[in-house]
Amino acid sequence: LIDCGASRHFSPNRELFKSFSKISPKPIQCADRNSIDAIGEGDMEIELPNGNK
Numbered sequence: 001l002i003d004c005g006a007s008r009h010f011s012p013n014r015e016l017f018k019s020f021s022k023i024s025p026k027p028i029q030c031a032d033r034n035s036i037d038a039i040g041e042g043d044m045e046i047e048l049p050n051g052n053k
Contacts, residue, residue, distance in 0.1 A: 010038070017042040 010028070014020055020042035027035045045053050 010036075011044060014040070016046075017044045019043045 011017070017040075020040050022040045023038065025037035025039055028038050029035050047053050
């Protein structure tokens with residue numbers, strides 16, 4: 001179990017997504033008060049250091 005404190009995760013690499021749908025750009029405020037636009041949403045599978053997915 002990994003708890004990074006985030007309820008959502010982001011990736012700039014669309015190839016990592018198993019599914020992906022474009023959305024209207026949605027601003028996301030970062031911890032440093034800058035913002036980036038989310039341009040899609042979907043599901044991705046990540047591999048943990050122990051090999052679990």
